[in-house]
Amino acid sequence: MVQQSNVDVIIIGAGPAGLMAATWMAHCGIKARIIDKRNTKIFCGQADGLQCRSLEIFDSFGFADRVWKESNHMIEICMWNPDADGIIRRSDRIPDTIVGLCRFQQVVLHQGRIETIFLDNIKKYSRDTIKIERGVLPESLVIDESKVDDDEAYPVTVTLRMLTEEESAPPQVMSASKVPDGLFRSNLQGDFDEEARMIAASRARCGESEVVHAKYVIGCDGARSWTRRALGLELIGDATDFVWGVMDIIPITDFPDIRMRCAIHSADNGSLMIIPRENKIVRFYTQLKEVRPDASGRADRSKITPEFIFKAAQKILAPYKVDYAYCDWWTAYQIGQRVGNQFDVHNRVFLAGDAVHTHSPKAGLGMNVSVQDTFNLGWKVALVAKGICKRAILGTYQSERRRVAKDLIEFDHKFSRLFSGRPAKDMMDAEGINMDEFKDTFVKGNLFASGLSVDYGTSILVVKPGDAALQGDGTEKSARLALTAKKISEDEFAKKQALATGLPVGKRFNSFKVLLQADGRPWHLQERLKADGRFRVVLFAGNIRAPEQKARVDKFCAKLDAPDSFIRRITPKDKPIDSVVEVLTIHSAKRTETEVLRDFPEVLHPFDEHVGWDYDKIFVDDVSYHEGFGDAYKNYGVDKERGCVVAVRPDQYVSWLGELEDFEDLQDYFEGCLKMPAVSSAAKVTEKVSGLVE
Ligand code: FAD
Known part of the structure; x- marks a missing residue:
């Protein structure tokens, strides 16, 4: 046999x-x-x-x-x-x-x-x-x-x-x-x-x-x-x-x-x-x-x-x-x-x-x-x-x-x-x-x-304008794939790309040094984009100490934390909230004037009953004691006050860029590539109760 x-x-x-x-x-x-x-x-x-x-x-x-x-x-x-x-x-x-x-x-x-x-x-x-x-x-x-x-x-x-x-x-x-x-x-x-x-x-x-x-x-x-x-x-x-x-x-x-x-x-x-x-x-x-x-x-x-x-x-x-x-x-x-x-x-x-x-x-x-x-x-x-x-x-x-x-x-x-x-x-x-x-x-x-000039074209995984067939390998297969890509016009894309000029959509996420807010240790940001199969959302939270900006961050996070958000729906019930999509935050306020628990919504530093809040997800673009200043916002071409949101594939390629107000668009991106369970009626009820649906 x-x-x-x-x-x-x-x-x-x-x-x-x-x-x-x-x-x-x-x-x-x-x-x-x-x-x-x-x-x-x-x-x-x-x-x-x-x-x-x-x-x-x-x-x-x-x-x-x-x-x-x-x-x-x-x-x-x-x-x-x-x-x-x-x-x-x-x-x-x-x-x-x-x-x-x-x-x-x-x-x-x-x-x-x-x-x-x-x-x-x-x-x-x-x-x-x-x-x-x-x-x-x-x-x-x-x-x-x-x-x-x-x-x-x-x-x-x-x-x-x-x-x-x-x-x-x-x-x-x-x-x-x-x-x-x-x-x-x-x-x-x-x-x-x-x-x-x-x-x-x-x-x-x-x-x-x-x-x-x-x-x-x-x-x-x-x-x-x-x-x-x-x-x-x-x-x-x-x-x-x-x-x-x-x-x-x-x-x-x-x-x-x-x-x-x-x-x-x-x-x-x-x-x-x-x-x-x-x-x-x-x-x-x-x-x-x-x-x-x-x-x-x-x-x-x-x-x-x-x-x-x-x-x-x-x-x-x-x-x-x-x-x-x-x-x-x-x-x-x-x-x-x-x-x-x-x-x-x-x-x-x-x-x-x-x-x-x-x-x-x-x-x-x-x-x-x-x-x-x-x-x-x-x-x-x-x-x-x-x-x-x-x-x-x-x-x-x-x-x-x-x-x-x-x-x-x-x-x-x-x-x-x-x-x-x-x-x-x-x-x-x-x-x-x-x-x-x-x-x-x-x-x-x-x-x-x-190997750093690789620039992936439009597809279900990369949101940028143009004909995927032309940007891909020029075959009929690429053309078919184009039909599944999320559409964005040249003008609209130019506005989005201007939010982070140093993070071209389709290229690998470049690396600059930032400090972990909780302990002040410098990290190359790329070191935190581990190849563990997780997608990432990098939230450039901007000046979190400015009330107007804090309100924008709070609103974005409320949507992220809602029961019908991609992150909630794609995460298996028995798994931590960051097991499929991890959210990393980089803010630009002064490190010494900022507190993780006071200034950031919990979805950015989720709580676990065995290990408490996660202090490893919030970073600051500030001067370190021993390794100088990474100047990450400047190098990524991101506005220090208003920030932006970036979706990153598990292989570190930038796949989507938007404003903090573009949550629905981000949700669409993930709906396109993740095998998302349908929204349950219970989730819809909660939405109405919490008043998140505008
Ligand atoms: P390979 O490294 O070729 O690995 C293929 C593997 O598949 C091998 O382990 C082989 O045993 C196995 N295999 C083959 N057929 C079967 C089968 N039917 N069933 C099961 N297993 C199979 N690159 C450079 O950059 N610089 C160099 O100087 C250089 N010199 C080279 C010299 C030689 C002799 C060779 C062969 C390659 C050289 N290369 C060089 C190329 C480089 O080694 C390859 O580009 C690289 O190894 C590609 O990796 P790979 O995994 O695709 O293929």
Whole structure:
């Protein structure tokens, strides 16, 4: 008898994208499984760059501090170009992360270490119930279309097959130096039948299999995704002729900027990107000009060895000398820029990470964009599975993330061409690359590379004007989604956005320091927007000590506290009032003249019979003793007297903005995306008695 089981969510692939999805499931208390065909996590190599947005995300789950401490911090980028005699010279220095952009800056730490930190977090928050099931391969995936619209159904059936130790440990191509390499996973490897071979071997020895019925499946199984192929979906795009080698070494060199991130263009020998890493390691991305793809478009990987890659690097760095005694890892890849034609099927099976976008790794975006995909998707799937959000929100995954993937491919296309091209010898050298254009693209690309420029378009989750189809990923699906979006005219929106110019709707909630009213301790506001699956309403209460403003705040809070308000209706009867939507308040009166209990309605600091009033929800924009003044109202562009109200999604993106008088509009927003129980007649009676209905 084949074993059968039900699960809310099954995640296929435990790379960065899969682990991020599992982290959400752990933090939201979802019954989930995560499988991987490999028998172990990776220990070295692959991706290493983490942008500021990824660190903000890690912080929202509570593990950015570990990454921040262990990683190497990227402070400056040096550009090296050939001079008139063809000798490489340092031509520019720019800050690695745009100054003032974020409380974190870009860091590097190898993917294996990051995966370990994820695993610890998943173990802690799932109470050890979500464990990676290694050496497990999906064998078939079937969607029962008659059940896809039924919230309670398990319409996806996945058959799993268990592998032996040997089957799940793919052989590496060991060079004479016996250094672990990534060639067996590199895109120079053309074999797409690896899974088929593993399944056949398991069947031949009567290996166990299991049938799992799932509500949702998230395919995070990398660039050669089995899930993508099982769904009949494709990656669209091309491979380029550029082949690059990667080596993680401890270099012995007289090159002066070896501990800086460097972009080096040699006159005739190709380009090199230097990434200084933790533990004295330095990553060399080296262009292999002598390896060209054949007529089939695929490069011959047989002659690529660490020695071959390193010789190419030495030529580029000449006249500086470089050697090494220790190599940690190496690989080679052919640049290809591809994006998935579709990111989901029936909003039941989703694809994320490398499974839906591949590009060159030099801009350090692979792991970042991949974890950000599932950071976008995970809470949506979790809240729909829990019955808190409507299933319609799942459509925003493709409209939001496919657009980011397309932007990424466009950026990478431009960046790779400029980085892989030969520098122009002079103005007349039309085939050469203009180094000013390269620098310009690099500097502009820095904002994109930070992950902070992501701006989600109109949808059921983001209230702003315009055609969702145009703002989304341009597909018919986005157009359908537009019909569910709450309508707002350009003029009306401009007025709303003017209430908080530093909090653009569709972008992540920027962070400035505020003080907790109750104890005066400074906090970065974003630290209080934890990734725990809760929506938030941030009430900029303005000058709460001014009677007129206090009256506005009281009125807003009375509506918030009324029995038919979204917050009351969506909160399960047996749960605290802040368990689905949390309200955080920031006021601008003087801290020392303000009291939590006296000046703020109770809904802003709810009472619990076991622990009393909640003193952790009210903040003040005032000067701290030891950490200066965050000047949050000014930085968020909010009027200090009148304030405003902001709705924030569980992934920290600003989704709605309004005046304190716009409560009904805010209520509409939540009615649109939350699965709200109908107003009971008892609640309606209370409304009339309390005189809240105008
Ligand atoms: P992956 O990290 O590829 O994870 C996919 C997971 O799915 C793997 O654990 C795999 O074992 C599992 N899997 C695959 N198929 C199945 C299946 N059928 N069933 C079950 N499990 C399956 N990025 C950079 O930024 N810089 C770099 O230098 C860099 N170098 C790289 C070198 C190599 C060799 C590779 C492969 C990638 C490199 N990348 C680099 C890219 C970076 O590693 C990825 O962008 C990032 O890991 C994407 O995460 P992911 O979770 O989407 O996919």
